[in-house]
Amino acid sequence: MMDVASKIVGPGGSRTEALMAMLFVASLIFALIVPFHAAWAAPANRSWLDILAQWAPLIFLGFCLNVLMSLIAVVLGTAAGGLLGIGQSAPTAWIRKLSWLVTEFFRNSPTLVLLFFCMYMIPFQIHVGPWIVPFPGWVKAVAGLSLSKMAYVSEIVRGGFASIPSTQWEAADALAFSRWQTIRMIIFPQCLKRMLPPWMNAYAIMIMSTPLASVLGVNEGLTMTRAAISAVGRPDMLTPFYLFLLALFFIYSYPISVWTIRLEHRYAMKT
Amino acid sequence: MQNWFEHLYDVTGINLSFVYDSYDRGKFLSGIELTLEMAMICIVLSVIIGIVGAWLQNSQFRITNALVRAYVALFRNTPPIVQLFFFFFVLGGVFSFHTHTGVFRLSNFTWAVISLSFYYGSFNIENFRASIEAVPESTVQAAEALGFRQHQIYFNVVLPLALRFSLPGLANNLVSLVKSTSLAYAIAVPEVLYVSSEIWSEQLNVPEMMTVLLFFYVFLVGLLVFALHRLETYLRVPGYSQRA
Numbered sequence: 001m002m003d004v005a006s007k008i009v010g011p012g013g014s015r016t017e018a019l020m021a022m023l024f025v026a027s028l029i030f031a032l033i034v035p036f037h038a039a040w041a042a043p044a045n046r047s048w049l050d051i052l053a054q055w056a057p058l059i060f061l062g063f064c065l066n067v068l069m070s071l072i073a074v075v076l077g078t079a080a081g082g083l084l085g086i087g088q089s090a091p092t093a094w095i096r097k098l099s100w101l102v103t104e105f106f107r108n109s110p111t112l113v114l115l116f117f118c119m120y121m122i123p124f125q126i127h128v129g130p131w132i133v134p135f136p137g138w139v140k141a142v143a144g145l146s147l148s149k150m151a152y153v154s155e156i157v158r159g160g161f162a163s164i165p166s167t168q169w170e171a172a173d174a175l176a177f178s179r180w181q182t183i184r185m186i187i188f189p190q191c192l193k194r195m196l197p198p199w200m201n202a203y204a205i206m207i208m209s210t211p212l213a214s215v216l217g218v219n220e221g222l223t224m225t226r227a228a229i230s231a232v233g234r235p236d237m238l239t240p241f242y243l244f245l246l247a248l249f250f251i252y253s254y255p256i257s258v259w260t261i262r263l264e265h266r267y268a269m270k271t
Numbered sequence: 272m273q274n275w276f277e278h279l280y281d282v283t284g285i286n287l288s289f290v291y292d293s294y295d296r297g298k299f300l301s302g303i304e305l306t307l308e309m310a311m312i313c314i315v316l317s318v319i320i321g322i323v324g325a326w327l328q329n330s331q332f333r334i335t336n337a338l339v340r341a342y343v344a345l346f347r348n349t350p351p352i353v354q355l356f357f358f359f360f361v362l363g364g365v366f367s368f369h370t371h372t373g374v375f376r377l378s379n380f381t382w383a384v385i386s387l388s389f390y391y392g393s394f395n396i397e398n399f400r401a402s403i404e405a406v407p408e409s410t411v412q413a414a415e416a417l418g419f420r421q422h423q424i425y426f427n428v429v430l431p432l433a434l435r436f437s438l439p440g441l442a443n444n445l446v447s448l449v450k451s452t453s454l455a456y457a458i459a460v461p462e463v464l465y466v467s468s469e470i471w472s473e474q475l476n477v478p479e480m481m482t483v484l485l486f487f488y489v490f491l492v493g494l495l496v497f498a499l500h501r502l503e504t505y506l507r508v509p510g511y512s513q514r515a
Contacts (some may be wrong), residue, residue: 021344021345023341055285091477093387098424104489104493105485108446108450108492108493108496109450109485109488109489109492110451110453110464111450112453113453113464113481113485113488115486116468116481116484117465117485120288120477120478120481121477121478136420188493202348207350208350208351209351211350211353212329212352215457222352222356224352226356238360238361238364242353242356242357242360242361243357245353246349246357248351249348249349249350249353250345253349254344254350257348
């Protein structure tokens with residue numbers, strides 16, 4: 001598998017790729033907007049660029065919520081998934097099996113269904129003594145996203161642990177390290193490098209699933225885009241608005257994916 | 272059996288209406304059927320896109336190569352649900368024609384299939400390309416030394432090995448694909464999530480339907496993983512793909 005990973009990276013080329021992608025977007029915008037524009041926009045109407053400029057801050061604000069949700073979910077999901085992953089490689093059979101079951105369950109269920117689950121199952125507020133802790137929609141969406149991220153991370157940690165030769169465990173055992181010490185000081189530092197690229201991949205997948213929260217009425221990027229479209233009420237504005245949102249996601253995610261591939265490449269060479 | 276579930280509802284309040292109510296049952300089954308149908312069509316289409324894309328990317332033409340790279344970069348780095356909306360609302364508007372019988376439009380089901388196939392097609396391209404490149408150079412050289420022709424090397428040596436290398440990655444992609452068929456809910460394709468939401472808004476049995484849905488997906492994906500695992504074992508060549 002190592003050698004598959006090292007071959008995934010093409011020779012350089014990411015710059016041409018980026019250029020091509022930009023060209024592609026530009027030509028798409030041109031090809032789709034220009035005919036529409038000519039057909040619908042009366043001279044008295046404002047140009048599409050004008051309208052887009054007016055609504056772009058709102059959409060961008062919504063997109064910021066996407067990023068925020070993904071960042072919180074990645075922290076929660078990594079913490080929970082890390083524990084589950086360690087549980088999956090635990091020496092005690094029932095912990096191992098239970099962790100495996102939980103991981104498989106959340107890995108096999110669609111994110112959208114998990115989001116629905118959290119949306120309907122978590123109360124909108126809970127009473128803790130005298131305080132009322134509210135759970136707005138986006139917090140519940142974060143919970144759903146964390147659950148799916150947790151399953152990914154659990155698998156990544158299990159895989160990372162499995163990639164360390166068992167002699168390392170035995171040597172640590174012989175040197176009287178406790179299990180927790182072994183994990184923290186010997187195993188984890190070694191597999192951290194290997195776990196980083198798949199973890200970043202999982203993050204990329206998660207930021208891509210944040211707009212699902214729009215189905216549940218969270219005011220994030222996609223919801224804002226649709227709101228802007230219905231507020232403007234011009235069919236020719238569909239394309240620029242959606243392309244703007246797609247571009248926001250692309251600009252955010254593309255550097256991450258390039259960086260992931262670089263890291264994969266670098267770590268694959270070293271081992 | 273049906274009485275038993277009605278009894279269960281009366282006694283415990285667990286309302287599994289899709290078992291005892293024939294209308295809900297029909298609805299739920301049709302949803303499952305549509306999900307399976309969508310999953311199967313998307314699997315076939317995305318694999319075809321993956322094969323064609325990987326082949327184009329390995330070809331000598333720099334233009335097709337760059338185009339495929341751009342397509343993969345674009346589709347992988349934008350959210351599938353926004354792509355779905357883009358396909359359905361924007362391209363769906365462009366591809367509507369006035370015919371003498373009325374307005375011709377592709378259905379929301381078709382758009383969901385197209386959108387998901389293209390999204391996962393981009394993942395498959397990466398996977399297939401990496402698998403083809405993972406075939407050891409020495410194997411190809413050995414085939415050359417044995418007097419194989421170029422196309423013989425490609426079809427008898429490289430592709431069979433690449434197929435086996437690609438299976439674990441392909442399994443991951445197809446699992447994600449099957450899970451993502453639920454996205455079609457957003458454009459009102461009556462697949463299993465959509466019909467479930469209809470059922471729970473009528474029967475107010477959200478927890479029950481949610482649990483059933485989760486278990487349905489876990490079962491469906493488990494089945495797919497099992498099948499692909501069997502295929503992997505069946506195709507295994509001694510000396511390759513040792514399992515940890």
